[in-house]
Amino acid sequence: MYECNDEVMSVLPLDKVLEMPSCDDGGRPVIGVMDWKKSDPHFYAVVESIRRHGFTKGIRVDPRSGWVMDGHHRIAAALELGLAYIPVEEGYWAEYDVDFFLKYASGEFKSE
Numbered sequence: 001m002y003e004c005n006d007e008v009m010s011v012l013p014l015d016k017v018l019e020m021p022s023c024d025d026g027g028r029p030v031i032g033v034m035d036w037k038k039s040d041p042h043f044y045a046v047v048e049s050i051r052r053h054g055f056t057k058g059i060r061v062d063p064r065s066g067w068v069m070d071g072h073h074r075i076a077a078a079l080e081l082g083l084a085y086i087p088v089e090e091g092y093w094a095e096y097d098v099d100f101f102l103k104y105a106s107g108e109f110k111s112e
Contacts, residue, residue, distance in 0.1 A: 009058045009087040014078050017059070017086055021067045030068050030075060037076040047077040058087035 018031040025033050037043060049056070059071025068075070071086075078086045 009089055011085040011087050012061075014075070014084055014086050017061075017068065017075055018079070020061065021065070022072065023067050023069050024072055027067065030072065033072055034076045034079060037072050038080070040073065043073060043076060046073045047080050050074065050077050051081060055087050058089040060089050 018034075019029050021027040022030045022033055024036075055074065057071075057074075059074055060069045061067065062069050075086060
């Protein structure tokens, strides 16, 4: 468990999170977007914030699909910092339309 802004969150091993499917890359493993996230101009600000203050919020994983829906920069920062675990927010999934992501990743959804 991890306490973050007076909220207790579950934690997951970082090596397991890196294997989870990513909404940022059509369902491919999260590890596949780490170089892309590390090249983002604000990546080192995220690293420094976590180094100084810890996590202010966890990553978001959809419990139905197991997809990482939010927190890819935080995952990349945890990897950069050599952390073994990362906090996960619970009960936040309603904001995301997981069915859309699943259809998009499978090629079922086509944008006009």
